[in-house]
Structure formats: structure tokens, C-alpha cells
Amino acid sequence: xxxxxxxxxxxxxxxxxxxxxxxxxxxxxxxxxxxxxxxxxxxxxxxxxxxxxxxxxxxxxxxxxxxxxxxxxxxxxxxxxxxxxxxxxxxxxxxxxxxxxxxxxxxxxxxxxxxxxxxxxxxxxxxxxxxxxxxxxxxxxxxxxxxxxxxxxxxxxxxxxxxxxxxxxxxxxxxxxxxxxxxxxxxxxxxxxxxxxxxxxxxxxxxxxxxxxxxxxxxxxxxxxxxxxxxxxxxxxxxxxxxxxxxxxxxxxxxxxxxxxxxxxxxxxxxxxxxxxxxxxxxxxxxxxxxxxxxxxxxxxxxxxxxxxxxxxxxxxxxxxxxxxxxxxxx
Numbered sequence: 174x175x176x177x178x179x180x181x182x183x184x185x186x187x188x189x190x191x192x193x194x195x196x197x198x199x200x201x202x203x204x205x206x207x208x209x210x211x212x213x214x215x216x217x218x219x220x221x222x223x224x225x226x227x228x229x230x231x232x233x234x235x236x237x238x239x240x241x242x243x244x245x246x247x248x249x250x251x252x253x254x255x256x257x258x259x260x261x262x263x264x265x266x267x268x269x270x271x272x273x274x275x276x277x278x279x280x281x282x283x284x285x286x287x288x289x290x291x292x293x294x295x296x297x298x299x300x301x302x303x304x305x306x307x308x309x310x311x312x313x314x315x316x317x318x319x320x321x322x323x324x325x326x327x328x329x330x331x332x333x334x335x336x337x338x339x340x341x342x343x344x345x346x347x348x349x350x351x352x353x354x355x356x357x358x359x360x361x362x363x364x365x366x367x368x369x370x371x372x373x374x375x376x377x378x379x380x381x382x383x384x385x386x387x388x389x390x391x392x393x394x395x396x397x398x399x400x401x402x403x404x405x406x407x408x409x410x411x412x413x414x415x416x417x418x419x420x421x422x423x424x425x426x427x428x429x430x431x432x433x434x435x436x437x438x439x440x441x442x443x444x445x446x447x448x449x450x451x452x453x454x455x456x457x458x459x460x461x462x463x464x465x466x467x468x469x470x471x472x473x474x475x476x477x478x479x480x481x482x483x484x485x486x487x488x489x490x491x492x493x494x495x496x497x498x499x500x501x502x503x504x
Contacts, residue, residue: 220490220498224258227481227488228339231260232395234433234477235268235305235455237286243475243494244457245290250496251456251477252293258479261337262298264347266433266453267305267397274311278319288323301335301349302328305397305434309353309365332376334383343484345391348383351376352398352432356413377417384425391482394422395431401441401450403465406434422448428487428504431478436460438472438491440502449504451489453478470500 231251238244254260275282308316313331320328331351339345353359354371362368384392400414400422422430429449436459439452444467454476462471474493481488491500 220501221254221257221492221496224479224481224488224490227483227486228337228345229258229260229479229481231255231263232266232431232453232478232480233263233456234266234397234453235271235436236265236290236457237268237270237272237282237307238457239282239285240290242458247456247475247477247494248290248296249293250492250494251291252295253496254477254479254492255293255295255298258481260295260298260479263296263300264349264395264431264480265300265302266395266431267303267352268307268433269302269305270311270316271307272310274308274313275315276312277315278322280315283319283322287326297325299327300325301347302326303349303395303397304331304351304353306353306359306365309359309368313367331371332379336389339391339482340484343391343482344389345393345482346383346387346389348380348392348394350380350394350396350418352396352414352418355417356398356410358407358409358413373417377421380418381421381425384421384427387425390484391487392425392427393429393431393480394427397432398434399432399439399450399452400430401443401465401467402432402435402439402452403463403468403471404435405463410434429480429489431480437462438470438474438476438500439465439468440470440489440500441465441467442469443467449489449502451478451502453491469502472499474499 270282270286304313317328319326333349335347337345354368355373359365359368398410400419427448431451431453433453435452436455438454441450456477459473459475461473476493479490487504489502490498493499
């Protein structure tokens with residue numbers, strides 16, 4: 174691709190994003206100086222500022238659409254929400270790049286899918302990404318290597334763990350996993366060439382050991398693909414993870430599993446499992462919800478999520494493209 178064409182793309186995206194600002198100003202997010210009431214008694218506009226009292230991070234899934242659909246609008250709302258809640262970082266759970274991933278760290282898609290879209294000052298915080306199935310259509314090594322280009326893109330490997338202080342006495346373990354290689358359909362697919370190169374056994378052993386050695390109060394695992402979800406996507410995606418991954422999560426009493434891939438919001442509570450399963454909607458283009466057993470909440474809205482923690486509570490907040498809280502769960 175010529176330098177001229179790259180410049181044209183950048184100028185078009187900047188022009189388009191400027192046209193979106195008037196829409197963003199109408200978002201239903203407002204800052205409130207002080208709130209002492211309980212979350213359950215507050216309106217949607219009042220709840221976001223209260224989350225500033227917790228250790229909060231943001232979850233974005235299936236983002237990359239070159240700024241089209243709802244991506245630019247939601248990017249601005251994410252920035253406003255980060256400002257209000259004091260979000261520490263963004264967990265980007267795969268498919269930051271749709272349509273065959275990227276080919277290198279210099280691919281223009283880094284600009285049109287990411288840098289020029291998530292430009293809000295409050296989004297200049299760490300981003301902890303994982304790979305989705307669309308990244309596996311391209312050069313997955315380039316996605317990891319982009320950590321050497323961007324200060325905020327912090328991806329030390331295909332799977333990794335982070336520990337953060339929630340309070341002076343409480344920590345949270347976040348386990349970021351690489352789900353595509355754990356699913357057989359990707360391992361045999363010619364369209365996902367890097368998947369078959371990865372060891373299923375090595376990753377599962379690492380997940381098991383990481384959780385076994387954990388002493389943190391809160392244990393959260395995040396992947397791109399769901400373990401449970403209502404969807405028309407291949408059932409084998411979920412059964413492979415139920416067979417390989419789920420027993421490890423249940424053995425070590427994981428609190429929450431967050432994922433994307435389905436492009437809508439779902440909270441699933443399965444009988445016999447103590448884990449809360451959350452499907453986080455696309456931050457650009459959503460799909461209709463398919464009914465599923467164990468579903469507590471569903472929505473076909475686009476948006477993102479917030480996870481907020483303290484010594485005794487883990488709150489999952491689902492936010493739509495207008496900045497409105499559409500669901501909140503306290504664990």
C-alpha cells in the first residue's frame with residue numbers, strides 16, 4: 174500500500190470522526206460530584222460516578238470496524254465512562270481487527286481500527302488485549318509485537334496473567350487466555366493458519382498452574398470465545414471449551430468468565446456452577462440474541478462493560494452506546 178493511500182485513509186477517518194462528535198455529546202452520561210446512596214437505589218446516570226469508589230476496569234470486545242457502525246460513537250462513550258469511573262485499563266477481548274486481522278505492525282488497520290478511533294484522552298491508559306478468531310486470520314505475531322510500537326498496547330504473549338491491588342488488603346487475578354487454539358474447528362481451518370501451531374496442552378497446563386498458585390481473593394478469566402452462550406455459531410466452539418477449559422475454572426473456583434465473539438450482551442448462570450458467565454457485546458456492530466438455557470439477562474445492544482471490585486463485592490456493569498447502564502450484577 175502506498176504512502177499516499179495511507180494518508181488518504183487517515184484524513185477520511187479524521188473527517189468522519191469529527192462528524193460524530195455531535196452525536197456523542199447527547200450520550201446519557203453525566204458527572205455527579207458526590208453520591209452516598211446504594212447502587213440499587215440510583216438512576217442510571219448516578220451509578221457510573223459511584224463506581225469511582227471501586228477498582229474499575231473496562232471490557233471491550235469485537236471492536237474493529239474501521240470506525241463504522243457504532244464503533245466511533247462507543248469509543249467516545251468509553252472515554253467518558255473511563256473519566257467518570259476512574260477506569261484503570263481496558264481489557265480488549267479479541268477481534269480488535271475484523272476482516273482477516275493485520276499483516277504487520279505497520280498495517281494501516283492499526284490506525285483505522287484503533288489509534289484514530291480510541292483517541293479520547295481518558296483512553297490513553299493500558300490496553301490488555303487477547304487474540305480473537307479474526308486476528309487468527311492474519312499475522313498473530315504482529316498483534317503481539319505491536320506492544321513495541323504503542324505504549325498503551327500491552328500484550329506480553331498469547332496468554333498471560335495480571336495481579337492488581339483492589340484495596341490495601343485485597344487483590345484480583347486476571348487471566349487472559351487464547352481461546353481459538355483450544356477449539357478444534359480453528360486448528361483444522363486453512364483460514365486460521367496460526368491456530369494449529371499453538372499447543373493446547375501447554376496453555377491448559379499454564380491456566381491450571383496459574384489458578385492453582387493464586388492466593389488472590391478475586392479470580393477472573395477472560396477469553397474471546399464463550400463457554401456458554403445463546404448463539405447460532407457452531408456448537409463445537411462451546412463444547413470444546415466446556416470439555417477442555419471449564420473443568421479447570423470450576424476446580425479453582427473462578428468467580429467470573431468474560432468473553433466476546435457473540436456480538437450481544439448475555440449473563441448466564443448455569444445450574445451446578447458457581448461461575449458467572451458474561452458475554453460482552455460488540456463495541457461496533459451487534460447481533461440479535463438467541464434464547465439459551467440459564468440466561469439471566471440478554472440484550473442486542475452494542476456497547477461495553479465495566480468490572481468494579483472492592484474487598485467484598487464484584488460488580489459487572491453493562492453499558493450501551495448511549496452511555497446508559499442496561500444491566501448491573503453484584504457478586
